[in-house]
Amino acid sequence: MRVLVIEDDKETAQFLQKSLKENGHTADLAGDGESGLALAMDGAYDVLIIDRMLPRLDGLSVIKSLRAQGNRTPVLILSALGEVDDRVKGLRAGGDDYLTKPYSYSELLARVEALGRRTVPEEQQTRYTVGDLVLDRLSHRVTRGGDHILLQPREYRLLEYLMQHAGQVVTRTMLLEHVWDYHFDPQTNVIDVHVSRLRAKIDKNFDKPLLHTVRGAGYTIRDGPA
């Protein structure tokens, strides 16, 4: 995946470049809004990581100019600013996801990978399949090895999101944001209980587990070792 990091703090930018490289991505750096905008317009990037506060041209203006010129590259906004309004403003300007500093790298990586995959039109897909687990989005039926699995609506949405990102790490915050549409800190690990209930339904009576916990990061659903 080709990633462009527009971030004025050298140390953060280099940390991101190095870490993304370790995970098999290539990252270019831009130190200010103007050069970042120029690079983003020229290069074919899969994901843009844009800091909100940048010299010369602030992050939101960079995103607005990109969108105004028809560039639809997914954007992850990084911000040291508080939550609530700033997140709304960021998304309204054309950002696709929003992460508040300080963030953990695993959170950032999971979001970048999820955004990069979004360029494939997954939304129209009517069936998700992982191993012998099948989720039919038209009939809302979930089967594993042909057996019908009865899920609560929320469990269905949880599984749908996980399967949409099959093979990728999905963090607890991402689940909270996309499955529940909550953008606040739940204080305790409420997500884990929901995931373990889902796991009991889809993995318990089968030899091969599909839903894996990724230590220090989140969850992933995949046919194969975690």
Add this chain to the structure above:
Amino acid sequence: MTALLERVAKAASTTAFGLSAAAVAFFLFVAAIVVGFLFWQTNNLLTDQVLSTLNAEARILSSEMNVGGRAKLTQTVTALSHPQGTGLYYLADRSGAKIAGNLNRIPPELDGAPRGGVFSYQPSTAGSGATHLAVAIPVDLGSDLHLIVGRDIEDQRVFADSIRRIFLLGFGLLSVAGLLGGLAVSRLILNRMDEITATSRSIMEGDLSRRIPMAGKGGELDALAENLNEMLDRIEGLMSGLREVSDNIAHDLKTPLNRLRNAAEAALRDPRGAEAYREGLERTIEKADELIKTFNALLLIARLEAGPLEESVETFDLGRFVEDVAELYTPAAEEAGFVLSIEVEQGVRVRANRQLIGQAVANLIDNAIKYSRAGEAGNAITVRVFRLGEGAAFSVGDRGPGIAPGDRERALKRFVRLEASRTKPGTGLGLSLVAAVARLHHGEVRLEDNQPGLKVVVTLSGKCLVPACETAGDARVSLAAQ
């Protein structure tokens, strides 16, 4: 004396005085124009009257000349010429020598004035030096005789003079009264301003408890003082909040920071090497995350207290949403041995910040799970949404130890962790965040006795409530309602 002068000078230099002086000057200017115009008009009218009388007389005298000739005219003029009368006459022959009349000579002002005019003369009866004003016109009697017919208008002049004097005096009085009034008004305002200035100065010097005294008459200045006082209350509240927070930050963040440092140090000293380092680093990250959480909560509270967040206000069904959030916690509560029950009044639509309301509900349920004893009898946690007066409210009640009435207010403050809860994990910011969210929605947080246990009620003001008629078209079915 100099002190008084100084005060007057100060009052005179104020805006209030300047404005009233300008108002007085403008009034006088307009009044002068009006009075001047009236005066001029009246004078003209009187003069016109005199002139028409003179013209009539001139016609009679010239017809007399036509009928009776020079002798008859001379006789008439002589008869008319009373020494004390107001009628003035001068009849002369071709050479200019006087034939009859009570004027001694042709007034020099009338030379070269074929249609007559105003002149002054010395009447024979008046004392020496006294002159009277008069109007006269020449009468056309052919080339042989010169006749001038006039009228003494001294009375009119005296009248006009006295009117003029009265007006000047009146204007003088008005200006003086106006200026004195202006001075008095500006003195009054200046006194109040001085009070406000003195108060703000002592506030600037650090005495935040000072307030502007009010006259109690409910005027604009009182309204201003009241507003300023309210602003000062708010500033003082914010300042003391800030001071408290910085004290608490120093105190409460030092401990986790120290623990973080200890963990790193212990890992470094551990003889097991790489494995210990890994464990140590993991613990360090964990502790750093906790610190970050605390900072985030602090920043969020600060942001909420700074003012409204218009961008992210949404309209939603409060009952359905709170139910939804509670549902998120149901499995976790069950695992911890609680029974989470939800009682929701239908159709309470609000215009509020959904994410913040969610955060508040989450904090309250999390607190209830954390601080009440699970597994015992009465391990129920009840979440309610209901209408309250003009507004709406939601509450979370538990059957835990509760909070003593004396501690309730303190528990809402930042970083305050009551003794009972010090050993439990948490930032100590949960309830104060809830309070900040309530304040943002013009509501409040009340800690009540749940008999037994603690019930936290969060009210939202009626301003947040959306009238029921707007909800008619909303037929969305909640996915979460289970």
